[in-house]
Amino acid sequence: MAPFVCLITLLLVSHLCNAQPSPGYYPSSQVAPLSFNQGYRTLWGPQHQTFQQGTVTVWLDRSTGSGFKSLKRYQSGYFSAAMKLQPGYTAGVITSFYLSNQEDFPGHHDEVDIEFLGTTPGKPYVLQTNVYVEGSGDGRLIGREMKFHLWFDPTKDFHNYAIFxxxxxxxxxxxxxxxxxxxxxxxxxxxxxxxxxxxxxxDASSWATEDGKIKANYNYQPFVGQYRNFKIAGCEFGGPKGSCHLPKMSPSGPNNLSPQQVAAMTWAQRNYLVYDYCKDSKRDHTLTPEC
Incomplete structure (x- = not known):
């Protein structure tokens, strides 16, 4: 085989190996979308939010950022939104979608995070997932971070991000x-x-980009994030017992992943995981016994 043909073959095989595998099952298809007003309300920065054709746009400038909050508290559930991020210089900026009870338990709250850590041109966004448990984020900073690059450019189009x-x-x-x-x-x-x-x-300039080495630069303001296609299938706190049924996460039920889903997760972690708190030798793992 000619060297050029061999090179093309190797490149094609490499591309196929890194192509997103099908998870074989799509939990999002079980949950109907709801409008922003059906599930959420503006929490802060109302002057930095717009609503147009089902898309919520929020932005950050020198004066403030913006946020929204679900109308109800949940004991469990499936929560998703399609998000699109801003290209270019976004260092120091966090665009997030997360569960928290910080308002109810200040100083000892729980939190489950999807956070996009801003970046500089030519470098990919980092998607950070994190879990705080009973105040481990309040001063003691016992995070459980796993960080990923993505197999697509999250600034080009909307993609769905979910927490179950x-x-x-x-x-x-x-x-x-x-x-x-x-x-x-x-x-x-x-x-x-x-x-x-x-x-x-x-603005999370103190830590978001390269551990805070690169700060938000407001010469590039406003920094914009967009959300749409909101979905919630959750068990409301205080709701009638037996009235809530979580969506199935796999063909076999709500709390399992199929072998095909596990294979897809293994692929994502093998190719795109860039930080795992359990594998960080600088961490005190007596504080994270689950590792």
Missing amino acids: WSQNDIIFLVDDVPIRRYPRKSDATFPQRPMYMYGSIW
């Missing part, structure tokens, strides 16, 4: 591909108290 939170697992999904599963190994390492769902854009 049951009494046994937290699963993070991107376009229905599971990228992380955080199982309940003990009560002490798993959030169990009710939480609201939030979205926001804000």
Whole structure:
């Protein structure tokens, strides 16, 4: 075989190996979308939000950012939104979609995060997933971060990002591909108290980009994030017992992943995982016994 043909063959095989595998099952298809006003309300920065044809646009400038919050608290559930990020210089800026009860339990809250860490031109966004449990984010900073680059450019189009939170697992999904599963190994390492769902854009220059080395530069303002296709299938806190049924995460039920889904998650972690707190030798793992 000619060298040029060999090179083309190798490139094609490499591309196919890195192509997104089908998870074989799509939990998002089980949940009907709802309008922003059906599920959420503006929390802060109302002058930095617009609503047009089902899309919520939020932005950050020198004066403030913006955020929104679910109308209800949830004990568990499936929460998703399609998001599109701003290209170019976004260092120091966080665009997020997350569960939290910080307003109810200041100083000892729980949190489950999808956060996009801003970047500089030519470098990819980092998608950070994180779990805080009973105040481990309030001063002691015991985060459980797993960070990913993505297999697509999140500034080019909308993609779906989801958190599934049951009494046994937290699963993070991107376009229905599971990228992380955080199982309940003990009560002490798993959030169990009710939480609201939030979205926001804000300045996190102290840590967001290269551990805070590169700050937000407001010569590039405004920094913009967009959300649409909101979905919530959750168990409302205080709702009637037996009235809530979580969507199935796999063909076999709400708390399992199929072998095909596990293979897709393995692919995502093998090719795109860039940080795992359990594998960080600088961390004190006595504080994260689940590792």
